[in-house]
Amino acid sequence: MAGTFSQIYIQVIFAVDGRRSLIRPSWEAELFRYMKGIISKMGERPLAINGETDHVHIFLGIRPSCCLLDLVREIKKATNDHINTRHLLEPRFQWQEGFGAFSYSHSSLNDVIEYILNQKEHHKTLSFKEEYQKLLRQFSVDHKEEHLFDWVE
Known part of the structure; x- marks a missing residue:
């Protein structure tokens, strides 16, 4: 839309189903590049992607018209398919339901990118x-403990 200007920065965090350590170092860089491609293809701007064997952090700039739920759903669906059709591991790969999303100001960009x-x-x-509970507290996000990710202790 003409005359619409924005700077919207969101960090999205989601976990592997059952919080299993399934993301392998041998193909994680390829996975993160694939995620960047999905985000770009959907018209949004990936700024940083990284994670551990059981979860991923994505920092992105989004347009006002972006539906974050749809974007995350597409990232998860496409990466599930990518990992499974390429047989990158057994058993079948799947992301856990849900995600966290935290917004940042332009002045925080470099710090968040470095953190990720x-x-x-x-x-x-x-x-x-x-880490996740710290972010929920830091951003004053109301939540119930039983609705958080399945935690592996």
Whole structure:
């Protein structure tokens, strides 16, 4: 729409079904490139993607017309299909239901990108559960513990 200008930055986080450690180092870079392609194809702007063997962080710039639910649904569906049709692992790969989404200002861009790109370093001292709960507190997101991801203790 003419005359519409925006800067909308969202960090999306979602986990492997059952929080199993299934994302393999041997193909994670390919997976992240594939995700970037999906996001770009849908008209949005991928800024950083990284994660661990059991979850992924995606930082992106979106247009006002973007339906985040549809975008995340397409990323999950397409990557499930990609991993499974290429037989990258057994058993069958699937993402867990749900996701977290957190918005950021333009002034936070570099910090969030750096944080996402350094995921493996962060998770040497902080579990995914601790990280996710910290974000929920930091952003004052009302939630019920039983509706969060399945946690592997």
